[in-house]
Amino acid sequence: MVSNRVKKIIEEYDPSKVTIATLCSHSSMQIFHGARKEGLRSLGIAVDRDTKFYDAFPLARPDEFIRVKDYAEIEDLADELVSRNAIIVPHGSFVEYMGADRFGNFDVPSFGNREVLKWESDRSTQRRWLTSAGIKMPQEIRDAKDIDRPVLVKYSGAKGGRGAFIAKDYMEFKMAIDYTQQHTIQEYVLGTRYYFHYFYSPLRTNGFKLRSGGILEMLSIDRRDESNIDELYKLGSTEELKRLGFFPTFVVTGNVPIVIRESLLPKVFEMGDATVEKSKELFGGLVGPFALETIVTDQLDIKVFEISTRIVAGTNPFVNGSPYSDMIESGLSTGRRIAQEVKLGFQLGRIEEVVS
């Protein structure tokens, strides 16, 4: 998993001076807060961004900022970061803004396996990975003419949830579709949404063991809060609103804490387990935090509509622990868990198994 270049770099690191670094956004406060709780240094990369608000949260303010004007400049920080014994924690915004290619070639040790990028970035490889692991996903509809039920249509490359729409039938699809854009069509699954925040540790041995080694944790669950779809109904029915020119959008604005019924947990762990095992087969394995984003139907089926292969912002309600992580260790966040894994990697002399 780890490249020779990164392996060489991290072998030179002074374990007593390791610094957790990430981009100032997304879940950075949680990541810095977790590093501090574990006694590690922290560093925020601020790209043309107001960082004053960190002053309001002394326990989550990084020890140091590095400021650049443009995401493209992050590349140039490699030496500076390495000189600080930095390990990058690549949250969703980090990779999106830096660019997957540039991130892939960035010569700074990064928590987790970068190989996952190739599999996550494309809907079709993502689907191949998950379905070959036995995970149930909403059915894909290749030819719009086969639409025989409500569907969710997503334009490719659409960011932030404004590039999707729901169609209840083929007629609605035809009226709404913009054929000039690439899109995917999948069945619209009725149910309630649960976003599971897993953590795969190749280093720990006590816990939910995987056949191939390492343990799987589930640290918390959230539900995304989406504007405007979540509160649109207050104004009127979707049918009526369409007539008035208002359309649902799916822009994530926040997160709500939630728990799932306990009887579904075996299935939740089965899914996480299969996802990690298959990742080892396909690309050397997913390491650290990942999330499965799901819908639970009234038949108690769990359908996964997306995977995030790094820390998700949905972990932010749980800075000081969740109803799940508190059954592992009181006050444990995903950010803190990352810092623990980094420390353990150095302690065991196996840091190269958790960075790339």
Next chain:
Amino acid sequence: MVSNRVKKIIEEYDPSKVTIATLCSHSSMQIFHGARKEGLRSLGIAVDRDTKFYDAFPLARPDEFIRVKDYAEIEDLADELVSRNAIIVPHGSFVEYMGADRFGNFDVPSFGNREVLKWESDRSTQRRWLTSAGIKMPQEIRDAKDIDRPVLVKYSGAKGGRGAFIAKDYMEFKMAIDYTQQHTIQEYVLGTRYYFHYFYSPLRTNGFKLRSGGILEMLSIDRRDESNIDELYKLGSTEELKRLGFFPTFVVTGNVPIVIRESLLPKVFEMGDATVEKSKELFGGLVGPFALETIVTDQLDIKVFEISTRIVAGTNPFVNGSPYSDMIESGLSTGRRIAQEVKLGFQLGRIEEVVS
């Protein structure tokens, strides 16, 4: 309350070896976690079930599992459980799966009063209990021809929320009803739902005292998350969806933490108080955790649509305390509170008042 057989059994128990036992499901992790926090042993009864996920939560994993193939086999475990000084905590799934009759005759000390089963299991006795205690409930409509407002229709014995429907008027009722099934009709109360998690302690004396002795606590509040009704609106209005053949269902998939406006708390305690006092009159009293499941109207009336007479899964968001329980003792869950009451029962030599 306690039968002579159970009384005899528990008199032989070694207080230093008491074991909290429950069925592996529902709220079992919280129950085991609470037992551990209070220094009690714990035991999980696993019926044909994958228990590996408990490995992922070391603080909630029971000290021991007993595995059987079928719910009917639980009966045969009585001696084994008694030999371990076990006290059963009968959560909702426990009673449902074992069967109320078998559970009633199960010769293992069980936390709380089993007499409550007769009153809880049937909608009409439940209604008699609550309304005679002065609790407001949604109006029942005996004859469908009297439907003059929106109603909720529930089929008898329907499990898990797929056996209910909403009708806005008599016409809709007639179109939807399956006359071959027994059903009840009640007015559909408009408002927001709050599920109050109470705990009645006959042993403690400091707190909200009841006239007849003991104290009443309120440990947390949740809202149930129901598939598909909660997110159905995103696809379209209920009217439009019916035309397309999609109907709302009410299957509980999880729970969300919530608080109620403080000015309603006097009413909330009045309701809990009246419920316990009436239970003493009717069947020797409700002991330990129970929940009132309510709707708060825009007139700030609280209507109770159901009572659960044991720990509910809605307490699961509060494994490490709730905004309410934290004002009693920091980090207090209902599971932990049960363990405390068991310990106190032995300490005071009054354990037979909290088991049956």
Next chain:
Amino acid sequence: MVSNRVKKIIEEYDPSKVTIATLCSHSSMQIFHGARKEGLRSLGIAVDRDTKFYDAFPLARPDEFIRVKDYAEIEDLADELVSRNAIIVPHGSFVEYMGADRFGNFDVPSFGNREVLKWESDRSTQRRWLTSAGIKMPQEIRDAKDIDRPVLVKYSGAKGGRGAFIAKDYMEFKMAIDYTQQHTIQEYVLGTRYYFHYFYSPLRTNGFKLRSGGILEMLSIDRRDESNIDELYKLGSTEELKRLGFFPTFVVTGNVPIVIRESLLPKVFEMGDATVEKSKELFGGLVGPFALETIVTDQLDIKVFEISTRIVAGTNPFVNGSPYSDMIESGLSTGRRIAQEVKLGFQLGRIEEVVS
């Protein structure tokens, strides 16, 4: 800010006997709980009200109650309160029930600046304050004939959320409006709601500093739970329900904890900063807790529809800390923060800067 009369009174206070006092309602448990955690005495003013429920929460029960029959009688308690070295914490219900005029002239030290009342109580001065601070608000529509989009219409003096309605266009407005009542019309902003709980401290120096001195904190975020609008959709579309005579209402019944996406925090602090700075210009400054009540659109614009200039009930889910306050100090509630500021005021000999 502080009047000479109040200044004189508080100069006589014995810092070792300071008592946090408030009306028994709204967020009083949190306020008493916070006082206790900070080692201050607490006192509840109970107006014709059942206070027994406090017995159920020993850590939130005030050390003492003073009981009166009528809100008008609170005025007469001034000497008694002063003799106890009391500092009033005026939550929303306190001011509403006592009456803004009577509260304005009440000669007991009150946490925060009472001057804010003149600016908060009236929608038009509130709007002047906020918009002149650069805060975005939903557009106001002066003449109903200019309604060209969905609007929210609020009757003046309407309490508790039953005095408002949504109209999708001018026609709906005309059908619903009661011209005999004064009303305001504003555009209906589509999006998700976030209620930010700020705290401005003129005394602390470490943190998010304001240009004019003091620091700004953001302790938590909630979403209000409103009956019946929140669950109305389950019965049918708003259009269908109107035909049946059911109308949405907006009565607050509780609060749900929530977090916002981290990338919006700079804007959130900018808004809080501008609100405080402008308040200093206009009336000597807002002190202590206040809340901005907002809608986040799918363009990630934040529109403020209201300001509350004292502790809001939305802080009640966070009695034992929030995902935000835990990054300042573990277990910090707004109630506790108030107690800290009072203590600091006495320690620094600057108590007159935080009371009025």
